[in-house]
Amino acid sequence: MNQSIHRFQDIHAHAVSVQEWNQTYSQITAGSLESSLMQLTSARCHVFREQINQRVVQHGEAPKGRVCFAVPLAIPGAIRMQGREADYSSIFFLRGGEEFMFHMPTGMDMLAITFEREFFEAALGDTASASEIQTLLRQPVIKVPPPRLAECRQRLLTMFSEALVNEELGNTQARERELEQAMLDELLVLMTDPACDRRQRSGSSxxxxxxxxxxxxxxxxxxxxxxxxxxxxxxxxxxxxxxxxxxxxxxxxxxxxxxxxxxxxxxxxxxxxxxxxxxxxxxxxxxxxxxxxxxxxxxxxxxxxxxxxxxxxxxxxxxxx
Known part of the structure; x- marks a missing residue:
C-alpha cells in the first residue's frame, strides 16, 4: 500500500497530484492558497483526504473502471455536486468515466474513496439490499441519516489515519485487503440503514x-x-x-x-x-x-x-x- 502526505501552495500542483483523477481545480477566492493532500493507494482502492483553504471549483472525469465515493468531513459554506445542493448529511457518488463539476467552499475537508468496479460490484452482489443501494446510486448526492453518517465518518477517518501513519499496517496483502473490505463495508452498511430514504430524488437546480x-x-x-x-x-x-x-x-x-x-x-x-x-x-x-x-x-x-x-x-x- 502506497502512502503519501503533501502540502501545497498552488491549487494546480495539488490537482495533478491526486492519483488517477483527470481534473482541473480553479481557485475562486483571492489569497494565498494552503492545502494538504493525504493518499493511500492499493490494488483495489484509492483513498485521499484533501483540505483546501480557498473556494475551489473542480471539473473533470472520474477514473475509468472505478466507482467513487466522497464523504465530507467539514462543509463551511455553500456546496454543489453535479448541480445538486449538499450538506453535512450527504455523501457523493460518481461512476467511472463520468464528467463532474464540484463547487467546493472555502475550508472544505473531504475524504474520497474509489474502488475497483469489479471489487465493488462483487461486494454489492453479496448484499441483501443490493437493489435498494443501486437505486440510491442513481443520485450523485445521497442523503443519509446524520447519526449513522457521523459514526461511519469517524470509523473511516480512523482507518485511514492509522493506515497512513503506520507503514507496517500496509506491508502485507492480507492487511491491505482487510482495509479495502472494511472501508467498502462501512459505506454499504451506511446506505442500507433503515432510516435512509430510498425514494430520494434531487435534480440539478x-x-x-x-x-x-x-x-x-x-x-x-x-x-x-x-x-x-x-x-x-x-x-x-x-x-x-x-x-x-x-x-x-x-x-x-x-x-x-x-x-x-x-x-x-x-x-x-x-x-x-x-x-x-x-x-x-x-x-x-x-x-x-x-x-x-x-x-x-x-x-x-x-x-x-x-x-x-x-x-x-x-x-x-x-x-x-
Missing part, C-alpha cells in the same frame, strides 16, 4: 445549470470572452437571475467567478510551458487578457504572486530534481 453553462463557455471561448450581458442573452435569462445564481452556488459575482476561472487557465498554461516557448503576454491573450498591466494586477490579487513569479515548466522540473 436552475441556478447550478446557469453557473455551469457559463463556466463551460468561459473555458471554451477563451479569446473572445463573452460578457455577462452576452451570457444572459445566450441563456435567455435576466442579469439578476445570473447574479443570484452565482451568489447562491459560488458565493461570488459572475464577473469575479469567470475572471478567476480564466486566470486559473493562464496559471495552468504558464506552469505547463517553458518561458522560452511561450511569453506571459501570449499566455494571457490565449485566455482573453489583452491589457497586461490590468492582467498582472488581477493575477496577483487572486494568487498572491505576479505572473512573472510563477514557476514555469523548466523551473518546476529543476525544483523537483
Amino acid at each position: 436552475t441556478h447550478s445549470f446557469i453557473v455551469e453553462k457559463c463556466h463551460r463557455l468561459a473555458m471554451s471561448e477563451t479569446i473572445n470572452v463573452p460578457s455577462v450581458i452576452e451570457l444572459c442573452q445566450r441563456l435567455q435569462v435576466s442579469r439578476r437571475t445570473v447574479q443570484n445564481s452565482f451568489r447562491l452556488v459560488a458565493e461570488t459575482t459572475p464577473l469575479n467567478y469567470l475572471r478567476s476561472v480564466r486566470l486559473n487557465g493562464v496559471r495552468r498554461t504558464l506552469m505547463s510551458t517553458p518561458a522560452s516557448e511561450l511569453s506571459i503576454g501570449d499566455a494571457a491573450s490565449r485566455w482573453g487578457f489583452f491589457h497586461l498591466s490590468h492582467f498582472a494586477a488581477e493575477y496577483q490579487e487572486l494568487f498572491g504572486v505576479l505572473p512573472s513569479q510563477t514557476k514555469r515548466a523548466e523551473e518546476a522540473r529543476a525544483y523537483a530534481a
